[in-house]
Amino acid sequence: MFRDITLGQYYPVDSVIHRIDPRVKLLGTVVYIASLFIINNILGCIFLAGILAVLIALSRVPFRHMVKGLRAMTILIIFAVIFNVFSGTGEVIWQWWILKLSYQGILRAAFFAVRIVCVVLGAGLLTYTTTPTTLTNGMEKVFGHLRFMHFPAHEIAMMMSIALRFIPILAEEVTKITNAQLARGADFETGGVIKRAKGMVPILIPLFISAFKRASDLASAMEARCYHGGDGRTKMYPLEYKTRDKAAYIIIALYLAAVIVIRVLMDRFLIWGRI
Numbered sequence: 001m002f003r004d005i006t007l008g009q010y011y012p013v014d015s016v017i018h019r020i021d022p023r024v025k026l027l028g029t030v031v032y033i034a035s036l037f038i039i040n041n042i043l044g045c046i047f048l049a050g051i052l053a054v055l056i057a058l059s060r061v062p063f064r065h066m067v068k069g070l071r072a073m074t075i076l077i078i079f080a081v082i083f084n085v086f087s088g089t090g091e092v093i094w095q096w097w098i099l100k101l102s103y104q105g106i107l108r109a110a111f112f113a114v115r116i117v118c119v120v121l122g123a124g125l126l127t128y129t130t131t132p133t134t135l136t137n138g139m140e141k142v143f144g145h146l147r148f149m150h151f152p153a154h155e156i157a158m159m160m161s162i163a164l165r166f167i168p169i170l171a172e173e174v175t176k177i178t179n180a181q182l183a184r185g186a187d188f189e190t191g192g193v194i195k196r197a198k199g200m201v202p203i204l205i206p207l208f209i210s211a212f213k214r215a216s217d218l219a220s221a222m223e224a225r226c227y228h229g230g231d232g233r234t235k236m237y238p239l240e241y242k243t244r245d246k247a248a249y250i251i252i253a254l255y256l257a258a259v260i261v262i263r264v265l266m267d268r269f270l271i272w273g274r275i
Contacts, residue, residue: 011065011129018129021138021245022138022239025130027249028248029125031252032122035256039263044266047262066125073120085109132161169214170207177207186199
């Protein structure tokens with residue numbers, strides 16, 4: 001499961017999405033996720049999923065890599081589908097004891113499943129098309145506007161950068177530890193839930209020890225390089241807006257306006273306006 005975590009991984013390829021300024025992509029990701037909650041019906045959600053599919057195609061990131069990150073969310077998706085499929089109101093199609101299956105429940109379950117998938121893929125597209133360093137610079141620039149509130153923009157961006165870098169490193173560490181335990185005869189596949197949970201202990205303890213050691217080494221390296229925060233620090237490659245970035249801002253604004261209009265129209269004229 002840990003090998004399926006794609007958050008924080010960068011896929012190096014030349015595409016129009018890769019070349020966009022990270023500040024634009026950060027705003028676009030926030031707007032897209034917000035639009036998934038503005039739209040409150042399955043038809044609109046499918047439309048937003050189609051837009052995400054076009055963006056993935058433009059990014060030239062293989063779709064199988066994007067879908068790989070969904071495996072870690074399988075349990076959440078299944079739980080959301082099961083919970084919503086039996087909680088819908090309306091004409092009952094099938095009933096057993098307290099479980100009621102209705103047409104509205106099926107639509108609601110599909111709606112939440114598509115929403116979760118789009119949120120995960122949308123966030124994954126951001127990390128797949130932006131290097132951790134560039135993403136950190138973009139976050140620092142964006143949060144820098146809150147400096148008048150004494151917001152620690154540089155520190156927050158640095159923590160996010162370190163966290164994103166550690167995710168694939170720790171995932172690789174889990175794979176190494178698991179393979180080492182399997183070579184020693186460990187069994188992680190058979191038995192009940194309690195036995196499998198106990199079987200994770202030989203993995204988690206070395207993982208925590210390795211994580212603390214890496215964190216200590218990183219702190220020592222930062223101190224040896226006289227790191228004292230973001231005051232007075234300069235960038236080797238400062239961020240500058242290009243024409244394509246300004247055009248992307250316009251597209252994002254038009255997209256948000258279109259989503260709001262679609263929500264209003266569906267609420268007023270379509271019977272599927274609410275699930």
